[in-house]
Amino acid sequence: xxxxxxxxxxxxxxxxxxxxxxxxxFPMWRGGALHGARIAxxxxxxxxxxxxxxxxxxxxxxxxxxxxxxxxxxxxxxxQRMVGPGLGIDTDHFFVVCVNSLGSCFGSTGPASVDAAxxxxxxxxxxxxxxxxxxxxGFETVRSLGIERLDTxxxxxxxxxxxxxxxxxxxxxxxxxxxxxxxxxxSPFAIALRSIQREAITGDPEWNRGNYPVDRPPRTGLRLARxxxxxxxxxxxxxxxxxDREPIRADMKRGDPFASEFxxxxxxxxQAARFVTAFDANCYLYISRAMDRFDLSVHGDHETxxxxxxxxxxxxxxxxxxxxxxxxxxxxxxxxxxxxxxxxEFAPLQCIEGHDSFLIDxxxxxxxxxxxxxxxxx
Amino acid sequence: xxxxxxxxxxxxxxxxxxxxxxxxxFPMWRGGALHGARIAxxxxxxxxxxxxxxxxxxxxxxxxxxxxxxxxxxxxxxxQRMVGPGLGIDTDHFFVVCVNSLGSCFGSTGPASVDAAxxxxxxxxxxxxxxxxxxxxGFETVRSLGIERLDTxxxxxxxxxxxxxxxxxxxxxxxxxxxxxxxxxxSPFAIALRSIQREAITGDPEWNRGNYPVDRPPRTGLRLARxxxxxxxxxxxxxxxxxDREPIRADMKRGDPFASEFxxxxxxxxQAARFVTAFDANCYLYISRAMDRFDLSVHGDHETxxxxxxxxxxxxxxxxxxxxxxxxxxxxxxxxxxxxxxxxEFAPLQCIEGHDSFLIDxxxxxxxxxxxxxxxxx
Numbered sequence: 001x002x003x004x005x006x007x008x009x010x011x012x013x014x015x016x017x018x019x020x021x022x023x024x025x026f027p028m029w030r031g032g033a034l035h036g037a038r039i040a041x042x043x044x045x046x047x048x049x050x051x052x053x054x055x056x057x058x059x060x061x062x063x064x065x066x067x068x069x070x071x072x073x074x075x076x077x078x079x080q081r082m083v084g085p086g087l088g089i090d091t092d093h094f095f096v097v098c099v100n101s102l103g104s105c106f107g108s109t110g111p112a113s114v115d116a117a118x119x120x121x122x123x124x125x126x127x128x129x130x131x132x133x134x135x136x137x138g139f140e141t142v143r144s145l146g147i148e149r150l151d152t153x154x155x156x157x158x159x160x161x162x163x164x165x166x167x168x169x170x171x172x173x174x175x176x177x178x179x180x181x182x183x184x185x186x187s188p189f190a191i192a193l194r195s196i197q198r199e200a201i202t203g204d205p206e207w208n209r210g211n212y213p214v215d216r217p218p219r220t221g222l223r224l225a226r227x228x229x230x231x232x233x234x235x236x237x238x239x240x241x242x243x244d245r246e247p248i249r250a251d252m253k254r255g256d257p258f259a260s261e262f263x264x265x266x267x268x269x270x271q272a273a274r275f276v277t278a279f280d281a282n283c284y285l286y287i288s289r290a291m292d293r294f295d296l297s298v299h300g301d302h303e304t305x306x307x308x309x310x311x312x313x314x315x316x317x318x319x320x321x322x323x324x325x326x327x328x329x330x331x332x333x334x335x336x337x338x339x340x341x342x343x344x345e346f347a348p349l350q351c352i353e354g355h356d357s358f359l360i361d362x363x364x365x366x367x368x369x370x371x372x373x374x375x376x377x378x
Numbered sequence: 379x380x381x382x383x384x385x386x387x388x389x390x391x392x393x394x395x396x397x398x399x400x401x402x403x404f405p406m407w408r409g410g411a412l413h414g415a416r417i418a419x420x421x422x423x424x425x426x427x428x429x430x431x432x433x434x435x436x437x438x439x440x441x442x443x444x445x446x447x448x449x450x451x452x453x454x455x456x457x458q459r460m461v462g463p464g465l466g467i468d469t470d471h472f473f474v475v476c477v478n479s480l481g482s483c484f485g486s487t488g489p490a491s492v493d494a495a496x497x498x499x500x501x502x503x504x505x506x507x508x509x510x511x512x513x514x515x516g517f518e519t520v521r522s523l524g525i526e527r528l529d530t531x532x533x534x535x536x537x538x539x540x541x542x543x544x545x546x547x548x549x550x551x552x553x554x555x556x557x558x559x560x561x562x563x564x565s566p567f568a569i570a571l572r573s574i575q576r577e578a579i580t581g582d583p584e585w586n587r588g589n590y591p592v593d594r595p596p597r598t599g600l601r602l603a604r605x606x607x608x609x610x611x612x613x614x615x616x617x618x619x620x621x622d623r624e625p626i627r628a629d630m631k632r633g634d635p636f637a638s639e640f641x642x643x644x645x646x647x648x649q650a651a652r653f654v655t656a657f658d659a660n661c662y663l664y665i666s667r668a669m670d671r672f673d674l675s676v677h678g679d680h681e682t683x684x685x686x687x688x689x690x691x692x693x694x695x696x697x698x699x700x701x702x703x704x705x706x707x708x709x710x711x712x713x714x715x716x717x718x719x720x721x722x723e724f725a726p727l728q729c730i731e732g733h734d735s736f737l738i739d740x741x742x743x744x745x746x747x748x749x750x751x752x753x754x755x756x
Contacts (some may be wrong), residue, residue, distance in 0.1 A: 024712075059718065097487070126634055128563060133653070156431060163515075186623075186624060187614055187617070187618055188614075188617040188618060188620075188622060188623065188642035189609070189613075189614035189617050189618070189642075190389060190399075190614075190642065191623075191640050191642055191643065191647055192605075192608075192617070192643065193609060193648075195638065195640075195643050195646070196602060196605050196606050196609065196646070198604060198636050199601075199605070199636075200578065200602055200689070202634070202635070202636055203598040203601075204581075205583060206484075210635065220581040220584060221540075223577075223581075224574060224578055224581060224602070227570075227574050227577070228574050228606065230570075231567070231570050231571060231574065233569075234700070236565055236566075236567035236568075236704060239565070239566040239567050239570070240565055242566075243566040244566060245563060245564075245566065245569075256580070257502050257580070257587065257588065258576050258580055258663050259746050260573065262566065262569050262573075262670065263567055264566035264567075264570050265569065265570065267572050268570055268573070268574070285636050289636060292639070292640065295623065300694050305473075314749070320555060323614070323701075326614060354503075362590040
């Protein structure tokens with residue numbers, strides 16, 4: 001039987017990712033090492049001849065490197081309206097590099113990757129992951145592109161921790177730092193909330209101590225974790241405006257006992273449903289724990305650490321309604337940057353969307369970023 | 379073989395509970411009826427001859443009727459330092475009645491009780507429970523004691539919803555109302571948080587659609603639900619002071635992957651461990667859902683409803699750091715009580731213990747209650 005030649009596969013997903021091989025071995029901050037590890041990244045704009053217009057962008061806990069569309073991948077990115085020509089992060093001026101965090105599952109090496117030594121996924125045999133490792137992996141990525149010094153090191157949320165770990169570990173590696181809704185150390189309240197999310201996953205029998213089949217993740221646990229995550233990423237004021245006590249849409253009703261009855265529950269359900277198929281449970285556990293553990297103080301007192309980093313300028317943005325990375329932590333960070341001799345601007349924003357405001361209130365965040373980034377110190 | 383006479387059983391638990399039989403049938407607010415239902419209650423102080431010194435106290439989601447010790451039960455109650463001679467709720471003056479909510483599991487009829495019709499626990503065959511039913515059951519309890527009109531109707535948290543449902547359903551049944559960290563209707567944020575707690579329970583395979591053996595409750599789900607509950611009951615500021623980033627006590631460490639590492643996690647674990655053995659999962663689900671569903675507006679516009687209630691005076695206490703029952707809701711309640719012609723005091727307290735402040739900052743709450751309760755309007 002002669003098979004027909006298959007038609008070109010139009011379902012081939014668009015992909016703008018490139019990969020940086022990390023040094024082998026890649027030593028992990030809390031011990032152990034990775035072999036043959038890589039980082040997935042995307043870029044926008046052009047690196048100039050002096051190689052001094054690079055902006056390295058780290059992400060929050062779960063996004064991929066795909067911050068914005070590009071010819072190679074025209075799908076919308078997680079910061080679509082922020083990264084592009086003439087936007088808050090102007091790709092006419094900057095060579096923007098966004099990395100998928102080490103330990104994540106969108107092309108970078110993490111617990112879901114295959115360990116070359118065994119031919120099987122790492123799962124819980126992946127070494128302890130630290131925010132410092134995510135920073136170092138980003139550092140090696142830009143080094144592989146021939147960039148010695150970044151113009152700007154930027155990150156929101158987890159990324160806001162990563163940029164501090166980067167500055168602490170690689171003095172002189174960046175001229176400017178932008179921390180968005182980040183923190184030098186998680187509060188006990190944030191730790192509590194994240195640890196409950198992890199326990200939702202590890203308490204799901206389907207998690208099976210990390211040994212779930214790839215196509216049968218611990219859905220119940222992941223769904224719960226994401227729902228709680230979503231609550232902590234937003235604010236009561238936003239949801240009052242947005243949902244109030246509206247009943248759930250008829251098509252989202254289920255017959256279960258104690259099924260959702262309110263629109264806000266339908267929203268959580270939709271968020272969670274997307275997440276369960278998109279993110280690996282073990283990767284989530286590793287990165288979430290790394291966020292709890294991160295503490296800039298282990299590198300020395302904050303002022304000394306930040307002075308040693310040789311930053312010229314810094315922008316710290318925080319949001320008044322943020323439950324998870326409260327504004328007081330950003331205020332303290334801005335103060336200590338200033339004390340460390342870094343010309344620092346602090347932008348406390350009145351957005352009502354909580355921790356996620358940087359993803360939503362593009363106008364306000366874009367204005368702050370554009371203003372800061374367009375100001376030269378030379 | 380002759381058995382020796384058993385020694386007096388010193389392990390017999392102390393018990394000050396009495397029971398009120400509810401009318402049979404007891405019609406439920408959303409349909410259905412209970413037969414042979416009862417309410418467990420405790421009392422302190424003496425009912426005077428005029429029978430006009432009664433203070434009816436409803437509880438939050440999970441406490442029993444045992445608000446304070448008494449000769450019959452000298453163990454500490456949930457509001458031990460508030461209810462007693464000379465205390466915030468002065469039992470030298472008031473005849474205090476505290477009821478275990480209908481639908482709970484500390485002596486009152488609820489999903490864990492045996493349905494006389496089948497000889498088996500109700501479980502999910504228990505009819506839909508509403509805050510209005512909890513109020514009506516309390517109303518019937520005080521009626522059974524020969525009390526026509528309460529001096530004061532009081533409740534914190536869920537109890538703060540119940541007192542409004544009581545006032546709405548039984549005009550003239552109370553002279554004064556005290557709402558403590560309650561609300562006329564849950565916010566979408568509170569609904570989101572509670573619905574995640576319920577889903578933690580219903581997502582636990584051990585829940586088994588409510589048919590778990592009494593001695594094998596859905597522990598994983600209950601533990602998660604309580605941990606998340608605990609977070610929502612307190613505040614970030616309190617935990618910063620109390621735990622900061624202290625590591626967990628050595629004796630609480632476990633070898634599990636992703637086990638707790640911080641003191642705050644040990645605290646959550648201890649809270650949860652107590653709860654898992656103390657509270658019934660189905661009861662939790664019913665009461666938690668009733669809180670989400672409660673909306674005073676279904677009784678009419680707030681001002682009309684509260685005017686019809688014929689209250690003379692009201693005290694509304696709220697706490698600035700409350701995530702679950704935000705201070706704005708208490709402020710609005712106080713305003714509408716005033717508009718309804720009720721002489722109202724509003725006490726916004728600066729406690730940092732969040733929603734649970736009424737259980738902790740006894741001094742501040744006690745002062746407000748004592749002052750309000752000792753002021754006569756006659």
